Amino acid sequence: MPQMHLPFFPEGVEHITSELAFEKRDGHVTYFNGHMPVFVHAEQDIPTFRMITAQFCINGNAKQADISRAFGITLLSVKRAVKRYREKGVSGFYEEPNRRGAAVLTAQVLKVAQERLDEGLETSQVAEQLGVKRNTLAKAIHAGRLHKPTKKKSSTPR
Numbered sequence: 372m373p374q375m376h377l378p379f380f381p382e383g384v385e386h387i388t389s390e391l392a393f394e395k396r397d398g399h400v401t402y403f404n405g406h407m408p409v410f411v412h413a414e415q416d417i418p419t420f421r422m423i424t425a426q427f428c429i430n431g432n433a434k435q436a437d438i439s440r441a442f443g444i445t446l447l448s449v450k451r452a453v454k455r456y457r458e459k460g461v462s463g464f465y466e467e468p469n470r471r472g473a474a475v476l477t478a479q480v481l482k483v484a485q486e487r488l489d490e491g492l493e494t495s496q497v498a499e500q501l502g503v504k505r506n507t508l509a510k511a512i513h514a515g516r517l518h519k520p521t522k523k524k525s526s527t528p529r
Contacts (some may be wrong), residue, residue, distance in 0.1 A: 379406045387441040388433050404432075407413070409499050422464040424449065425456035474513055484508060485517055 382437055384392040392403045395414060402410045402423065412419040424442070427433040428449065435453060439446040440462060455463045476484075487497040494512070498505040511517045 372431055381406060385441060387427070388437050391427065391432050391437075391449040393441070394439060402427075412502065418464040421448075421452040422461055426461075428453050429456055436497060478518070481511070484511075488519055491520070 380386070380392050381394065384394045384403055386392045387402075390404060394401050394403065398414050399411055400414055400420070401408050410423050412423065424433075424438045428435050428438060435449045438444070438449045443506060452464075460468070465515070480503070484497050484501060484503075487500065492500075494508050495505045498508050508517065512519055
């Protein structure tokens, strides 16, 4: 005759569902199904946290609301993690985020702009010649990617 397996949990765990719990100890988070540990990750490892909680939701071990409630995170962040898991799988949590590069001020444009500034042209003239906004060049000068040559003071009094 089969014996019923009750979900016994180690002392000090916090419940996510009636069958799933977690414990934070010594900088690690351990997830339990009953008394069996099922996954461990570092407490500061956010991508792995998002991956495993999304996996719990997709596999039917927990609802998104259960994860949100147990960890005190927004439901929207859980939904985003679940969507990422469905679209990209586990590797989607560890890939580098897409960042835009310098769309207007490429290395070549910066070189030409610096040459023209060194010739003594004003920022607005350089911007017009290169087909970029004057404000874009001003920001590059302020950020230190370009520099305006200092104007020489005349030694003769006016």
